[in-house]
Amino acid sequence: MTTLDAAAPGHGHGHGHSAHAEAHGHEHDHHVCGVPTFVGILLILFVLTVLTVGVSHFDFGRFNMWIAMAIAAVKASLVISVFMHVLWDTTINRIFFLSSFLFLGLFFLFAFADLLARGDLVKAHARPAPLDASDISEWGPGTKEHKFFEQFKNREKNGKAKGH
């Protein structure tokens, strides 16, 4: 039983398909990834993490989200294809797993079709309602600040009562 040794470390595509393994279909007949591959992927993942943090300190407006998600997607596909061995898995397993992203896509599609069709909802809440609280130094019941907070709460309540 030396099939595994044939599929030994360092050989990126060390499929141990000996006649014996194929005849009996042993577990040891599967792909073994080389150490340099795993180390390389880990380093790329670290670099991409630093990149995500770095990019977040710049303001690209709405593109920040797209950039962050694009980097995350690259990281995710590296983890899926190499760490999770999807590159070397059977077709049926690949179809099953990757189809989940298809259904997730549908979920996003319909949720966002709904949200964007209701443009007023986005507009109405897009602005924050900051209070002028710059002179507040303490906090607790009975203080001037707490009264201010109560006032704000009432304002909110009244707003809702009016059917806002």
Next chain:
Amino acid sequence: MSHAGHTVPAPAGFVPHTVAHHFESQEQEYQSAKLGFWLFLVTEILLFGGLFVAYFYYHTVHHDAFSIGGKQLSWKLGTTNTAVLLFSSFTMAMGVRSAQLSQKKAMLTYLVLTFLCACGFLVVKYFEYSAKIDHGLGAGSMFHPHDPQLLGYEGLSMFFALYWTMTGIHGFHVLCGMVVIAWLIWRGAKGELHAKHYMPVDIVGLYWHLVDLIWIFLFPLLYLVP
């Protein structure tokens, strides 16, 4: 020799594996387990998928509140935890590889390292969580921000509700991962995991990588709020 009910000879010094009687061959047993586990991972993707849809929905509606919310979290601790989880994914992958090669000592070392990374992740999370509680930034009815600057941002409580739900469910997965990794260490120490039977390591590995995968998206969305 790999037929149902048959015991597959193990490498020297290891415990042989017996194929369950309802499987035709060990390969069938392995592939069934794998397919079943991939299906479970699909349900995991959809579970977190619902939360991600909720996040993006409310991020669109309450963009500014989410931006302020993200600034309340420590991106340094978030980055640390990202690095810890990525490294643990690497050690897990190495553990699976060692099992495939019947390298018992290496496998146990990598599994213990993965377990320790999981502990480290949860310790960092504990400090983050207690800081949030201290600042009144809990979820739902526990959301009473002490910082008056945070008052008046409609949707900020939604950000923290999502923060607690998403990282909470993710943290629970980390905890479950620790239990199954400990189980692997126990079985591995007994010599039951080797080239002729590494399926349990392979499957726990898949689970652990999924936990990492979810975090890869949670980290920028919560800590860096784009």
